[in-house]
Amino acid sequence: MAEHPAAARSPRVRPARRLTLSEDVYETVKALIMDHGIPPGDRVNIDALSRELEVSPTPVREALARLESDGLVRKRPLAGYTVAPLLTRAEFEELFDLRIVLESAAASRAATRAPLAARERALAEASAGVRMDGEDGYRGYADFMALDAHFHDSIAELAGNNMLRESIFRLHAHLHLHRLHFPQTTAGSTGAEHEAIVAAILSGDGDAADRAMRDHLVSARSRHLAAFE
Incomplete structure (x- = not known):
């Protein structure tokens, strides 16, 4: 080696x-x-x-x-x-399949089980926007990646299930294995998708929150898959 x-x-x-x-x-x-x-x-x-x-x-x-x-x-x-080695395409797709199952459920629980004040407080900070800073490589999107991870963790915390939150945290960390291939043009798309999730959770509509999170992760998976082609 x-x-x-x-x-x-x-x-x-x-x-x-x-x-x-x-x-x-x-x-x-x-x-x-x-x-x-x-x-x-x-x-x-x-x-x-x-x-x-x-x-x-x-x-x-x-x-x-x-x-x-x-x-x-x-x-x-x-x-x-x-x-660590990079994820294969099959591993990457399996990872997102699991994220869709867990995070859609977490979004639904966050919408229906967390008090409105807690939802407003947690999501106000987590949904703040951040732009790519234009630098090449990892440092150009490190802040974006950190904020994205914080957003998903905040929703998992609102779901009120520690084991669910820990599972989601580990899966999101594994996205770092998809390194060097992060799509640099996804900030705008991700921001709009996050806004839809926030709106659904704040409305208290569990089904809408589930759909919004599912739609976001399906779209994110498609954007990342381009790196394997």
């Missing part, structure tokens, strides 16, 4: 900022993985990364532990960390 020198992977890597060292190392290594600066399946060279980021190996190891929980790297005994 190949192991690439850190300096040869990406010209955009920069030394970590000292004021937010742990978070900055995590985001920097995550960006490398999302942009294939460290290709899928490759071993992560902790010493090379720490030299390149001008930090000790400790925050790099901490970052990799977090990235393992994100599903972006895997740790094997005596072999260290390797970057």
Whole structure:
């Protein structure tokens, strides 16, 4: 299995900022993985990364532990960390099939079981819009991805079922394995679809919320599938 020198992977890597060292190392290594600066399946060279980021190996190891929980790297005994492989098309479609089942149910529950005040409070922040910042690669859509994840998690929380929420969170995190192929033109479509979901949940109409979430995820799946063609 190949192991690439850190300096040869990406010209955009920069030394970590000292004021937010742990978070900055995590985001920097995550960006490398999302942009294939460290290709899928490759071993992560902790010493090379720490030299390149001008930090000790400790925050790099901490970052990799977090990235393992994100599903972006895997740790094997005596072999260290390797970057997780990309999803196949079949795996990706199965993932969305499951998201449709779980998140449509969560939206319906959120509309019919959460108090109106809780729905208004949670969705007011979660439905805020964000634009792509124009930068190439992962950093160009990182904020969009974070807000999208927050939106879906807020609805899962309103559903009032912790196991359902945890299952949805894990599935959404796995979308990061579809890295480097994120459709850069989906912000407008996603925003309009989110607005329809919010309206249905705030109206208290469980069936409408189910349909709005289902329509959103079916459309999102179609947009992402273009990357496999």
